[in-house]
Each structure stands twice: as C-alpha cells, then as structure tokens.
Amino acid sequence: MTDNFRQAMFVMLVPVIIISHHWLETSMTSHMAVQLPLLVFVGALFAGLLQTYSPRLVVFGQRYRISLLLYSLFTISLWMLPRLLDAALYQSSIAFLKWLSLPLAGISLVLCWRHLPFVLRGILHLELLATLLRLGWLYLIAPQRYCVSYGINDQQQLGHVLLGYAAVYGLFLASSVLLGGRRAN
C-alpha cells in the first residue's frame, strides 16, 4: 500500500465509521464483524502512516514488540466476548473504551508486526483463523442467544459471516504460501 492510498483510506474511513456507528450497532453481525474490525483497521492504517513520518516509531516498535503484541492480543480477544458487545451498548464507559482500545490495538499490532519472527506470525495467522472458525461455529449452532441485545437469527448470521471470513482468509493464506512468487528473507 502506498502512503497516499493509506491517507485516502484513513481520511475516508474515519468519518464513515463515526457516522455509521449507530447503524452498524443495530445488528450483531455488523457490530462484531464490521465495526470492530474496522476500528482495528483504522488504527493499523494510522500506524502505517505514523511509521513513515517518524522512523523513531520503528525503533519503538522493535523495542516494545512483545508488550505491544500482548496489548493487541488481549484487547482483540476481549472484544470477542459477547458480554462486551452488549456492554458497549448500555454502558457509555465501555463504549468509550471500545473506541479507544481497538484503534490502539491496531496501532500496536502494526508497530510490532514486522519485528516478529516468521514462526510467531504464522502462529498468529493460524490462531486467528482457528478463532474465526470456533466462534463462527459456536454462533451458528448455539441454541441460546449470547447477546441480550440481538436476536438469534442475527447471531446465526454472524456465525455464517465469521465462517465466510475464515474461508476467505484461509484461501488468502494458502495462496500466498503455495503460489507466492516472492522469496522471503
């Protein structure tokens, strides 16, 4: 991605997310599968931009790579809990934390990512893929609602969407290692 493209995306996405937030939160599917990833993605875009303007951030990312990684992992995993999805609707403090912590998770993930060894990155890719499959499966077949704010149909739809994400993501990973023309290192 070029910087210009990043800038354009960032400038476009931020207002889109803010304006659409109410609408995205009306359904569990768009709340969890669209809004939360977008918040992380915006943070990631921002970090990408920052890094090009401030090389010192690269050094920072190198030095604190493990802490940054842990922060983003814990934050992202917490936001997969149905409990927080509900809380973000009824408790303004949790809603505030959502808008703060997820972009920050995106930022820290980008800052540390390039400093992580290949094997660790591989594990993270696979674990994310496995998590999508596990959550998608659970949401699809659970007889009870996990969120009080959303209906069971919505939850099942989310299950389908997460499994769809897993399929696309898995194909992307597979094609990049099976076909990928460029040589690592």
Add this chain to the structure above:
Amino acid sequence: MTTRTQSVTAQPRERLYLQLYIATTLAIFVLMMLAGVVMRAVQGTYIHMSPDWFYQIMTLHGAGMVGIAGLAGVSIMWYFLRRYVSLTPGLFLANLILFIIGVVMILGAILLGKFGGGWTFLYPLPAKSMGLWSHNAAAAYVGGLLVIGIGFLLFYLDVARALLAKYGSLGRALGVNQLISGRIDTDHPPTVVASTMVLIVNTIGTLAGAVILVLTLVNLYYPTMQIDALWAKNLIYFFGHVFINATIYMAVIAVYELLPKYTGRPWKVTRPFLAAWSASTLMVIIVYPHHLLMDMVMPDWMLVLGQVISYLSGIPVLLVTTYGALVQIHHAKVRWDTPAKFLILAVFGWAAGVVPAIIDGTIVVNQVMHNTLWVPGHFHFYLLLGMLPMVLGFLFHISRHENETTKDRSVGMGFWIFMVSALLFIFMFLYSGVMSVPRRWAEHLAAWIPYDQWAALFGLVVLLSMLFFTVKLLARLTHIRLEA
C-alpha cells in the same frame, strides 16, 4: 544445490538435540508396545485387569503411539531436510520440550486422573465419563494434545520459513511448477518434496485440531456451549487421520535418502514422483470420510469420496515408493546391511498395509468390518511393519561405525524375529476382524480369547525384539553422526 548454513560449532548442540529425540522415541516406543501387549494379554485372560484400567491403557497406547510416531517422523524429516535448507535448532528443541510437557499432562490425566476417553477423545465422551474421570482430567488430556500440537506447529512453521526462503513458494518446493511446465529438475531433492507435503497437510490438520480441541475444552467447563457431534467427529477424524498419515510420509524420507546408499543407485525426482506427491497432498486431506462410512447422515457424496479416494491414495504409494524401491534393488549389488533390510521391510509393510486398508475402505465391506479388530490390523501393518522399520533403518544407519565391516549377527537375527512376529501379530488382528471381534473391548467372549492369546504371545516377541533393538541403539547413541 546443497547449502550448508549451520556452522560447525553449532553441530554438537544439534547432535545433542537429535540424541534426545532418539532416546525419547525409543523409550516411548518400548513403553507403548508394552501397553499394547498388556492389552492383548488382558483380552486373552493371561492378566486380570479391571475395565477402567484397560481403557486407560488403551487411551495411553493410542495417544502415545500416535505422538511418538510423529516425533520420530520429525526427527527423520529434520535430519535430512537440514541438508537442503537452514532450519532453526531452537525450534527443533522447542518441539521436543513441548512434546514432553504434553506427554506429562497426558500421563497425569490418564494415570492420576483416570482419563479413559480413547485417544480420539470423541466428543462428547470426554465430558461424559459417568463419574469415572473428572473434567480436569479430560482437560489435562485435551490440553496435553494441544501443547503437543503447538510444538509440531512450531517445527512445521520453521520448515515453512526455511522452504519459502529457498524456494519462494511451497508450490515450487512441492514441484508443482515443474509438473506444470514439464521441465523436471532432477536435482530437486525428494526430501524437500516430501517435507513440503507433510508441512501442508499437517498445518491444515493442526488447524482442525486447534478448533476441536479448544471447543472440547470450552465444552468441558461451560457445558451449555455444545457443539454438533457430527461436525466434531469430522474434525477429529480429519485431524487424527492427517496426523498419523503424515508420520509415514515423514519417515519415508529415510527410504529415499538412505536406500540409494546401499544400492549404489540414485533416487531422483521424476515426473511421476512429483505428480504422486502432489496427488497425495490433496488426497490425504480429503480421504478422511472413510472413517465415517457408517454415519448414514453424512452426505452420500462424501462417503463415495471416502471410498474412492481411499482406493486412489494407495496408487502413489504403490507406483512411486514401492515400485521405486523395487527398481532400486532389482539386479543391483545391494549391501544388505541392517538398515537396508529394515528399509525394504518398511516399504513392503507400507504397501501391504494398504491392501486391508483399501478393502475396509469399501462401504460394503466396512458395513461388517468397521470397528472390528480388522481396523487396528491394517494400521498396525503400516505402522509396525512400515513406519517403525523406517525409523529403525534410519537409526541403525546414522549410528553405525564409520567403517563398519563386521556385521552384528545378533541384530540380523533380531530383524528376522521382529519381522515374523510382527507379521503374525498383525494377522491375528486381521483374522479376529474376519471373525467379527469388535475393537476397543476390555473383555472378549470365550470364542475370541484364543486369538488374543496368540496375539499376546506374538506381541511379546515383537516387544522383546524392539527392546533388544533399543538397547543396541542406545549403546550406539554416541556414534550418531549428522552427516551419515
């Protein structure tokens, strides 16, 4: 083509790791064989044992053998692959350490926690023991498998890194590009092809394992989160099937690399070789429904797939490895040392094991053979007479003296005793299957007991010969060379 990236000083450390792998492998193989013989002896009423202990030992035998076959396979793959790409010694060791941690967890779950859910932990049995074992014990078992899986994944990802660094893509490493372009690079190492195949299938298998193992754990502690038993079965058999298959595909590297040293003939990649391995990559992934032929609720097309692919997947084995090995020795002045004998026995065991496997993979046969002792019969064929001899051939080769001229006659004798007793042992399984004896039964009907008694005796001889090999190999542990 060959690049040596490890510095000379790193060698002793890696050699030590390999020795640790080998010592662990031998010890666990012997112990698990002991467990197996005990089971047959209990069924044959030679030993009395309560069913709870029988099923605990059965779980131990299954999990232990699958795990150690994987570990032995990794040591063979690592040993040869590091001649072509640069692997990270630390991750090779990490796999072993995680393996041992996992083994301790599993041992604790089984011996202390009385977990006896079978190595396949078929959902929802781990959570429904009827009070025999606790959820913590089941969790320790499942967690142990998870830890072992992580260890293997670390190793495979390091292999992926190394292969990508050298070949740019796994497709290239597997030789798919050569198949497409038709220009075969005969210098492309068979070891790289086999390793790539194993890496691909086992990564996908581990992914399935990671999904089902974690959900099993979740279900143990949060019983309201239930999963679908049929999907769980699919994922478990996919994971289990791929993992145990991959052990042979790793071990067979020893045949490709070592047999030529005894025949004096090269074993190079050819078009059929590459095609066979590419086909195997796909088939190992899609063949698992042959475990589910008696689940009529499965879609019919998947059952047809299970039968047809289980037939087809025998072809690469037969036409590339078996055929290749036979051409290797055909009118060649073979030095019939112990390793060469084991390697040829291994190829025979693999090819012969395919026969009862394919027959049982046919739905009409499966209707009356599934979950009888025919099933352990077929997989003991290619594990006991295929996979294990590959490992033994490999170990006898890398630990032999530089200029070994005097042949160890006792090992030669041991080879014949092992081969004959193992064949008889396996045929007792197969014959019991013909007699409709169900598998995984702690107590047998009186009519079945004679077969069990013969099996226990043959098994005891197999165990003793393996114990003898183990003693011999442990004594030679210090002779192990990384460049043998």
Add this chain to the structure above:
Amino acid sequence: MQHLAWYLTLIFIGLLIVIFVSFIFSSKSGESYEEVARRDYRHRQKLFWLVIVAGVIISVTTLLPWPHSATTNPANEKVVQVVASQWHWELSQQQFHSGDAVKFEVTSKDVNHGFGIYDANMKMQAQVQAMPGYTNTLHYTFTKPGEYKVLCLEYCGLAHHNMTTTLTVLSAR
C-alpha cells in the same frame, strides 16, 4: 463378505511377498542402473492404467446399488427405534420373524455408540453409528431364525463391552 475380504487380503499380500522376495533374490547380481530402470519403468505406466481401470470397475460394482439403501420395498419395512445410552440399548421392538425387513432408526442420548447386529454364530451382519443429535438409519433383513445380538461398536466408556442386548428372530410367519 468377511471371508472375501480375508482371502483378497491374503492373495494381494502374498503377491507382494512373492514380488519382494524375487526382487531381493535378484539383488545378488549387479547390472547397470540405467538398463534396469529403463526396462522396469516401462511397465509402470501399464500398471497405473490397470489399477485405474480396476478401480473404476470396483467402485461402480460396489457402490451401485448404493450400499446403505434398503434391499426391499421400503413401504414393507418395519420401523424400529433404537436409542443408545451409556450403557444400554433401548429398542422399540426386539422380536422379529425371519424374512422381516427392518429399518432401524438409531440415535444416542449421550455419547457416540455403534449399533452392530450379530447373528447366532456371532458373525457381524450390519452396523451403523449411534450419534447424539442425529438419527442414522440402517436397513436390514433378517434371513435366519435364532438369537441375534446387538453389540456396541463405538467406544463409549467404562462398560462399552457390556453394552449388548438380544434380538429374537422367530421362524418365518
């Protein structure tokens, strides 16, 4: 069927033993590899096609008619409910007449079980998996009178081997 599988296995493994032994005996005399390889690999392609053609024939003959479908007119079948649980069988009917075509609808209350029908000689006749949440159907026609047994064929815990019951098959009506 069991004996067919057994003899086929013996024949093919015997064949493999003969091939291996003859190749091993050939390995006393040395010939140039190129010559041997050229000669031997010529046959491989033939073998490949032979195996493929055999495979097509085997697949078609063993899959048509579909092995899991009813052998008789489904309308005449007796429907029997089978519920497995740790560790016993509940059948809606356990007495049959020789010649009865039965559709067993098999499910489980707790874990996976296997429903295996054994005849009076303890030879397995048919089987199907019993799964929680699913109903597997097994079509089977009793042909001989006698005491049949039902055995559990999927490991289900401590008393797996004791999970049996008896079916009585009377002579034809």
Add this chain to the structure above:
Amino acid sequence: MTVVAVSLGLLAWWQTTQGFRAFTWESYRRLKIASHPLAVPNVLLQDQFGHLLDLNSLRGKVLVINFIYTRCPTICGYTGLNLSRLQRMLLQRSFQDRVRLLSISLDPHFDTPQKLKAYMLRFSNQLKTSWQAVRPVKPLQGQEMQHQLGVVSIPDGIGGFTHNAATHLVDQKGYLVRIIDEDNLKLTIDIIARMLLAAKTGINHDG
C-alpha cells in the same frame, strides 16, 4: 515488562468475565447481582384489575418478578406456566402470604389491564391471588427500571420482543438479590425459603 503486560491482560479478562465465569451479558448480570444486590427503583404499576400500586408498597414481601408481554407467542407462555407451578409450590409450603409474584409487561402500550387479565386467565382461573400481572403506568419509568436491572428487550420486527427471560428475586428490603433461570423452580423456592427464614431469625442473608 512482558510479565506486567501478561498480568494486566489477564486481569482485564478476569475483571470482564467475573473470574472467567461470565462471557455473556446475562451471566455477567446474574453473577454481579448475586455478589452485589441492587436496590430496585420504585415504579408506578397498574394491575390486571386496573388498580394502581407502587412497587415500593410491596416492601416486606419477597417479590418474584418476571418480564413478559402478552402478545408473546412462545417464551412468555412458559413463563406463565412456570409461575403458576411456583404458585402451587408456595401454597404447599404456606409461603403465599409472604411472597408476591409479579409479571411486569415490557409492552405497556399494548398490554392494557384487559390484556393482562386475559394473559392471567390462560394459566389460572383464579385472579385474586398472590400473582399479579402489571404494567408500568409511565413507560419511561418502566424502561428505566429494565435498564437498571439489565433487562433488555428488542423488537423482533414482527410486533413482538426478544428479551432475556429470567426470574428476578427481590428481598423484603427491596433489593434484587438473585436472577435464576425461569424453569429452575427448585432453586427458586429454595432461595425464597432461605430469604423468609432469614427475615424470621433476623439473620442478614443476601441469598
């Protein structure tokens, strides 16, 4: 540094999930209430006869509260059945004078006293009992109460609501002390018995 980060992360998980026990809002709400009883706000209610009453006026009795709406085709029917069963159990133990059962409507605009009466008649032919079906007179007040208790009802798009159905137990001092699955009558009656016993012996018992 790493240790600190891991500890902080685990602490966040611990806090959010009440010690790895609550992954959903409903289980969180129940655990939270069980450890921190909540004062139920006062609401002006109207029962199936049209009589007005303050929730606070019921202080001194144990309250069993369920939320329903009379148009509900499924769950609220079970709720009613369970309550009528509970009512019989209370009678058997002679608790009926010290316990009140309240079915509070989530749909006060639609659920007029006539509708509430009809709803009650589906489960019992006696209307003058310890069980009342009520609606908040001021809908906003009702919503505020639901919000404070963590009860969420969402329109299902076909005129009804999806809501977290549960039995809410309020003690004699007006504190919500436990939230229990509606069909778990045994636990419900056990806890009611304990609350009544505590009031009698003067032991401060939070259930």
